[in-house]
Amino acid sequence: xxxxxxDHAIRDVLHSWTPDNPNAPAGIADRLVRRRRRRLLVRTTxxxxxxxxxxxxxxxxxxxxxxxxxQRPASRVSKQSILRWQTTLPAASWDACTTGPGxxxxxxxxxxxxxxNARTGKVEWQQKAKDANGGSTPAxxxxxxxxxxLYTYADHAPGASRAGTDLxxxxxxxxxxxxxxxxxxxxxxxxxxxxxxxKVLANSPTFKSVAALDGRTGRTLWTxxxxxxxxxxxxxxxxxxxxxxxxxxxxxxxxxxxxxxPATGKPRTVATVEGPVGLIGSDKDVVxxxxxxxxxxxxxxxxxxxxxxxxxxxxxxxxxxxxxxxxGVVTDGIILASGGNGSAVAFSADNxxxxxxxELGLTLRKDADNPTMRELAxxxxxxxxxxxxxxxxxxxHLVGLDLDSGAVRWRxxxxxxxxxxxxxxxxxxMVRDHGLIGQTGGExxxxxxxLPKAGS
Numbered sequence: 001x002x003x004x005x006x007d008h009a010i011r012d013v014l015h016s017w018t019p020d021n022p023n024a025p026a027g028i029a030d031r032l033v034r035r036r037r038r039r040l041l042v043r044t045t046x047x048x049x050x051x052x053x054x055x056x057x058x059x060x061x062x063x064x065x066x067x068x069x070x071q072r073p074a075s076r077v078s079k080q081s082i083l084r085w086q087t088t089l090p091a092a093s094w095d096a097c098t099t100g101p102g103x104x105x106x107x108x109x110x111x112x113x114x115x116x117n118a119r120t121g122k123v124e125w126q127q128k129a130k131d132a133n134g135g136s137t138p139a140x141x142x143x144x145x146x147x148x149x150l151y152t153y154a155d156h157a158p159g160a161s162r163a164g165t166d167l168x169x170x171x172x173x174x175x176x177x178x179x180x181x182x183x184x185x186x187x188x189x190x191x192x193x194x195x196x197x198x199k200v201l202a203n204s205p206t207f208k209s210v211a212a213l214d215g216r217t218g219r220t221l222w223t224x225x226x227x228x229x230x231x232x233x234x235x236x237x238x239x240x241x242x243x244x245x246x247x248x249x250x251x252x253x254x255x256x257x258x259x260x261x262p263a264t265g266k267p268r269t270v271a272t273v274e275g276p277v278g279l280i281g282s283d284k285d286v287v288x289x290x291x292x293x294x295x296x297x298x299x300x301x302x303x304x305x306x307x308x309x310x311x312x313x314x315x316x317x318x319x320x321x322x323x324x325x326x327x328g329v330v331t332d333g334i335i336l337a338s339g340g341n342g343s344a345v346a347f348s349a350d351n352x353x354x355x356x357x358x359e360l361g362l363t364l365r366k367d368a369d370n371p372t373m374r375e376l377a378x379x380x381x382x383x384x385x386x387x388x389x390x391x392x393x394x395x396x397h398l399v400g401l402d403l404d405s406g407a408v409r410w411r412x413x414x415x416x417x418x419x420x421x422x423x424x425x426x427x428x429x430m431v432r433d434h435g436l437i438g439q440t441g442g443e444x445x446x447x448x449x450x451l452p453k454a455g456s
Contacts, residue, residue, distance in 0.1 A: 076452040077408050077409065077410065077411060077452070078409065078410045078411075078449070078450055078451055078452045079410070079411050079412065080449075080450035081410075081412040081447050081448060081449050081450055082435075082447065082448040082450065083414060083445065083446075083447050084121070084435065084446040084447065084448060085120060085121030085445065085446050086121065086414060086443065086444070086445040086446075087116060087121040087122070087123065087443070087444045087445070088442055088443060089106065089114065089116075089123070089442045089443070089444055090110075090111065090114070090123065090126060090442075091108055091109070091110040091111060091442060092441060092442040093108055093109060093441065093442065094106045094107070094108035094439060094441075094442070095107055095108050095109070095138045095139040095140070095188075096139045096140060096141045096142050096428065097142070097428055097430065097437070097439050097444070098141070098142040098144055098145060098430075099118065099145075099430055099432050099437060100144075100145030100150065100172070101145070102117065102118050102119065103115050103116060103117060103118050103124070103172075104116040104118055104430075104432075104437055104444065105142065105145065105150050105152070106439065106444070107139055107142060107152050107153065109129065109132045109136055109138070110128065110129055110132045111126055111127060111128055111129055112127050112128070112129050112152060112153075112154045112168065113126070113127045113150060113152050113170060114126040114127070115150075115172065116444060118432065118433075118437075118446070121444070121445075121446060125175055127170070127175065129154065129155065129158065130154075130155065130158035130159070131155070131158035131159035131163075133159065135160060135161040135162045135163045136155050136158075136163050137163070137165055137186045137187070137188055138188070139152075139153050139188035139189075140187070140188055140189035140190065141188070141189055141190040143167070143192075143193040143194070143195060143200065144195050145172070146195055146215060147215065147216070148171065148172050148173055149169050149170065149171060149172065149178065149215065149216065150169075150170045150172055151167065151168070151169055151170075151193060151195065151200060152167075152168050152170060153165055153166065153167060153168060153188045153193075154166050154168045154180070156182050156183075162186075164182065164183070164186060165182070165183045165186050165187075165188055166180040166181060166182055166183065167180065167181040167182075167183060167192075167193050167200070167202050167213075168180050169200075169215070169216070169218060178216065178217070178218065179213075179217060179218025180218070181202055181205075181211070181213055181218055182205045183202060183203040183204075183205070184203055184204060184205050184206050184207045184209070185203045185207060191232040191233045191234060191279065192233070193233075194233045194234060194235045194240060195215070195235065196235035196238055196239065196240045196262060197235075197238040197239070197262045198214075198215050199212050199213060199214060199215055199221065199262070200212070200213045200215055201213075201233050201235065201240040201260070202233075204223060204225075206225075208225055208226055208227060208229070208231075209223060209224065209225040209226075210223065210224050210225075210231075210233060210242070210260075211223045212240070212260075212262075212265055221265075222264055222265030223265065224242075224260055224265045224267060226242075226244060228246065228247055228248070228250075228251035228252065229244040229245060229246055229247050229251060229255075229256075230244065230245055230246075230247045231243065231244040231245075231258075232244075232279040234279060234281075234282060234287070236282045236285065236287070236312060237285065237312075238262065239259060239260075239262055239312075240259075240260045240262065241257060241258060241259055241260065241270070241287065241312070242256075242257070242258040242260065242267075243255070243256075243257055243258075243277065243279040243287065243289065244256045244257075244258060245276045245277050245278070246276055253274065253275055253276070254272050254273065254274055254275070255272070255273045255274075255275065255276060255277040255289070256269050256270075256271070256272050256273070257269070257270045257271045257273075257287055257289075257310045257312075258270065259312070270310060270312055270315050271310045271315050271316075271317050273289065273291075273308055273310075273317060275291055276291060277289040277290065277291045277308060278290045278291065278325075278327065280307075280326060280327055280328070280330060280335060281329070281330035281335075282330065283309075283330055283333060283349040285311065285312045285313055286309050286310065286311055286312065286349075287309075287310045287312060288307065288308070288309060288310075288326075288330060288335070288349060289307070289308040289309075289310065290305055290306070290307060290308070290322075290325050290326055290327055291305065291306045291308065292304075292305055292306075292325070293305050293306045293321065293322075302324060303324070304321060304322070304323065305321075305322045305323075305324060305325045305326065306319050306320070306321060306322065306352075307319070307320045307321075307322045307326055307347070307349075307351075307352035308320075309349075309350075320351045320352035320353075321352060322347060322352035322354075323354060324337070324339070324345065324354075325337070326345075326347040326352065328345075328379065328380065329379055329380045329382065329389075330349060331380075331382045331384065331389075331403075332382075332384055332403070333348065333349045333350060334346050334347070334348065334349060334355065334403060335347040335348075335349050336379075336380040336382070336389055338376075338377070338379075339357055341364070341374075342359065342360045342361075342362050342364045342377055342393075343357060343358060343359045343360060344357065344358050344360055344380065344389070344391065344401060344406070345357045346403075346406060355404075355406070356405060356406030357406065358401055358406040358407075358408070360377055360391050360393075360399050360401075361399060361408070361411075362377050362391060362392075362393035362397050362398075362399060363393050363394075363395045363397050364376065364377060364393055364394075365394075365395070365421045366421065366423070367421050367423035368421065370423065373423035373424060374421075374423055375393065375394045375421060375422065375423060375424075375425060375426075376394075376424060376425065376426035377391045377392065377393050377426060377427075378391055378392040378393075378426050378427045378428055378429040378438075379426070379428075379429070380429075381429040381430055381431045381436060382403060382431065383431045383434060384403075385434065386434070386451055387402065387403040387404060388400040388401065388402060388403060388409055388410065388449075388451065389401045389402075389403050390410075390429055390431070390436055390449070391429065392427045392428075392429040392436075392438045392440065393427065393440075394419065394422065394425065394426075394427050394440050394441070395416060395419070395440075396413055396414040396415060396416040396438075396440065396443075397411075397412075397413050398410075398411065398412040398413065398414070398429075398436070398438070398447070398449075399411050399412075400412075400449055400451070409451055409452060410449045410450075410451055410452075412447060412449060414438065414443075414445050414447060416440065416441070416443050417441075417443070419440075419441050427439060427440035427441075428440070432446070434448065435447060435448035435449070436448070436449065
């Protein structure tokens with residue numbers, strides 16, 4: 001079962017879960033799947049792990065967390081901030097946003113793309129989707145912006161029950177579509193189109209294959225195919241890599257990290273790891289992988305796990321025990337993961353050691369019809385200049401934690417229109433110009449935290 005098939009299976013389960021509930025938000029199944037992708041909490045391998053993956057989002061939404069009781073340096077918590085702007089977007093729900101020079105770009109069910117002035121918050125242009133009522137797959141992220149081009153996603157067959165996906169290159173200046181490339185795997189997360197060295201590594205129109213595309217023309221420069229595995233794409237230092245894990249119990253139970261030559265696509269296996277793994281991210285020239293340990297079959301936050309480090313230069317593999325699956329944001333040698341129920345956990349990317357855990361103190365409302373489900377906080381947005389990790393909840397409350405100690409350094413709030421509970425849905429938060437761009441529901445805002453002065 002590949003990622004696309006798994007997503008359709010999850011949607012079928014969730015659609016049957018709330019078929020007659022008038023309070024269930026529209027598109028809840030797609031949006032739960034979307035957030036599963038955005039957070040990249042699990043990479044399943046075969047039907048057995050696929051079933052655990054269905055329950056995985058609930059683990060993160062309902063699982064236990066808490067402060068680890070470690071002593072932290074005393075610090076004053078600032079509650080000061082400057083709200084630079086707040087904008088109501090032209091639709092109530094958005095899949096993903098990204099930042100570029102002078103602008104913020106978002107896409108959703110109703111719009112393939114909009115451009116928002118990063119200084120004023122004014123929506124400067126918008127491109128409507130051709131059909132918002134078909135079987136559109138939500139985007140977990142946008143590939144990004146480079147050289148005046150926004151790389152985004154659109155339905156391949158708008159209005160169809162299974163609309164498929166095109167990777168789209170949009171010229172920002174002229175708003176002209178430069179090219180489209182059909183994807184076979186209908187997922188739209190951070191690994192499905194990766195920018196590298198003036199090119200884009202994307203899924204091919206056929207399964208278990210990738211293509212390197214010229215960033216401006218969309219011309220296919222080379223392709224690479226594989227068998228008996230599901231592969232995530234990533235780029236480190238301008239070089240594309242694949243992290244491949246067995247796609248079924250019948251496949252060889254080994255995972256590989258494969259380097260693809262940027263010019264030719266020629267593969268070279270950097271390292272082999274026993275068993276299935278999930279891509280966490282990269283730390284400088286090291287790829288970080290996570291896997292369940294102790295005989296577990298579930299990629300979940302509870303229970304023992306293994307952090308695997310693969311040095312891309314030497315191919316050296318080192319493995320470290322972890323007390324929970326360290327899936328999350330990787331920054332400056334630290335992995336910031338969710339501990340469940342609105343807590344954050346920091347792990348060392350070097351050895352998997354838990355550095356700190358902290359209750360965020362955000363407002364994560366429970367679903368009135370299913371109290372075991374609740375809203376999610378955003379993934380961490382890290383400002384390395386101040387070494388603060390920021391989080392946002394769906395009601396507009398924010399918190400900033402010291403990256404090294406977990407101590408609370410700032411709290412803020414943006415007044416948002418009242419909204420219904422959408423369990424399993426996380427807002428989005430990005431760092432820009434020492435401030436924060438936040439998106440929750442149909443609201444987009446830019447806020448600058450005023451941190452306490454050093455020594456206060």
